[in-house]
Amino acid sequence: MPTRSGSAKYEGFGRDGVGHVSTQSGVLDDRKYGFNTRFGDEPGTNPEELIAAAHAACFTMALSFALAREGFEDGRLEATARVTLDKQGEGFAITRSDLTLTATIADIDPDQFARIAADAKANCPVSKVLNAEITLDHTLNAG
Structure with missing residues (x-):
């Protein structure tokens, strides 16, 4: 059975940090996430x-x-x-x-x-x- 992967990077810390998430398939490629996309309404994912x-x-x-x-x-x-x-x-x-x-x-x-x-x-x-x-x-x- 296949193993699938995803990756994330986060620059800065806490509320001021910004992350980017990607998937092996490329469907998500460096998509933004962070405090405001998770707990607020800023565009991006979580x-x-x-x-x-x-x-x-x-x-x-x-x-x-x-x-x-x-x-x-x-x-x-x-x-x-x-x-x-x-x-x-x-x-x-x-x-x-x-x-x-x-x-x-x-x-x-x-x-x-x-x-x-x-x-x-x-x-x-x-x-x-x-x-x-x-x-x-x-x-x-x-x-």
Whole structure:
């Protein structure tokens, strides 16, 4: 299995510092992050939104493969993850990731779908790496 990488550099310290993050694939290439992109509204990225995007992507891919194993061939999955950063003691911790899913799948039993989605939530690799509460709220539309 492949090993993927990302890198970051940070120049300056504290609120005045500015970081840049890159990914092996080049999708992110020297993208700005720092205090104001994390806690304010300055343009740029931050670790929590990157984790949220990774969680939403991992979950929908895991669910897609689980549905294919169950014999479903077509549909649409749209997920959002909302990652929460909370103050804990002198530092911070990611305490939860709330997944919201809208799925359009023809001819699936709602209970079967809920079971498959819950399993994908629990077992996608990003869910497994997060030491946080993970919730899932889903809407199933007829296909």
